[in-house]
Amino acid sequence: MASRTITIENLKSGEVATAIYEHPYIVRLCHWINTVALFVMIGSGLQIFRAFPSFGAKIPEKDLINWPKAFALGGWLGGALQWHLTFMWIYLATGLVYVGYQLFSRNYKQALFVPRDIPGVWPMVRHYFFFGPKPPSKEAYNPLQKHAYTSVIGLGVLSVLTGLAVWKPVQFSWLAWLMGGFHWARLWHFLIMWAILGFIFGHLVMVVLHGWNNFVSMLTGWKKDPDYPAN
């Protein structure tokens, strides 16, 4: 990983701090545009779901859940579809630009979970959930973070593919077939949304618990006082 390190000298006190340039501009821009797009996609998706809150038959219909209107976007089915069919392009574009940039710049190594990260997973789980000691940080992301960031990109790809199968079950009938038919594609699309919501929940909890410097670095690119050595 090509990282830029900077030493910052406080002119008054003479204290010296360091900062690492963690997130390239394209990554940050995609992150924040995608944040908005994902918010709109989930909100409008839930409003669309409200039109038929079931995965069974229309007759006799058994509603799965009465999803509250307050947690949905678009006001009515037609409005929600306008949001959904508009922002899906923004969601797709940020996804493609992000993945393309990561591959092209080779910056993906920062976040991609690879087999050599496997041994580091259990110590991190012990640290996060069972009060284990904090394993030493060697790079920007620990194995568990890499696992989360890699998985959520996979979920993003699946959300697009299942969405395509729901939107175009005739033109992409092979895709719908792969998912078990239109009916199942709609269910997968819904479940993947919950998986992404699960990621967002964990992501936000981590930001709140120990992420101020991480949060700032997703805004400015620079992470102050990194807990890992620059390489």
Place this chain on the structure above:
Amino acid sequence: MISKTDGRKFKSLSRRELLKLTPALALGAFAIPSLREPLLKTGLGFSDWASSLLFRTGQPAPTFADSGLTPFDHFPINGYDVDDPEVDLDHWTLTVGGAAQKQGDYTLAQIQALQKFAQNTRHICVEGWDVIGRFGGARLSDFLQMVGADTTARFVYVECADDYYESIDMATALHPQTLLCYEMYDQPLTREHGAPVRLQIPTKIGYKQAKYLTSLEITNVLPRVGYWEDQGYSRFYGL
């Protein structure tokens, strides 16, 4: 590469990087009520344009075995106002207008004289539910040929006995599975399902499957697109 700076310079460097994110604020336009509607309309229009590019005449909608059919009494009846607009079935005709050499009124017998096709296809409602039904009727493309329609026109527009109205693009109208449907489950259409003739287009969403047709027009201009489309739904909604 390690370089040195001081606290103030680092702050201004950070601020510059932060300001580079301002293009993302453009999305805030969606929060402004007066801009929201035109933006969403543009977005939906873009989706419809992409949809029309994805449409392939040679791509059939999946068909299903009889064992996969939804029982007839579980096939939902979706009328937007009435289930039965009391069509006079004995004197019903379909009035053909617009870009057709043989404009005029066509009887059910004339439509039934065309070759009949039956297909088990999926009907998908914009709400998200779907059923598999058996539909029989004449190909719309055969009917258009019979009336001498100009198939270079852009749209086929229909009106219904319950003042519902709809339109489809010509490519979809000419698709071999697009039917002037007069039978469901091998029985004449019942009144609730659109007797005597409805559109059955397995490559389109449910609200395009107009019932109780009364007139059909071949046209390049659509003064109105469709009952739901004119309230903000997708105009193309191809599956």
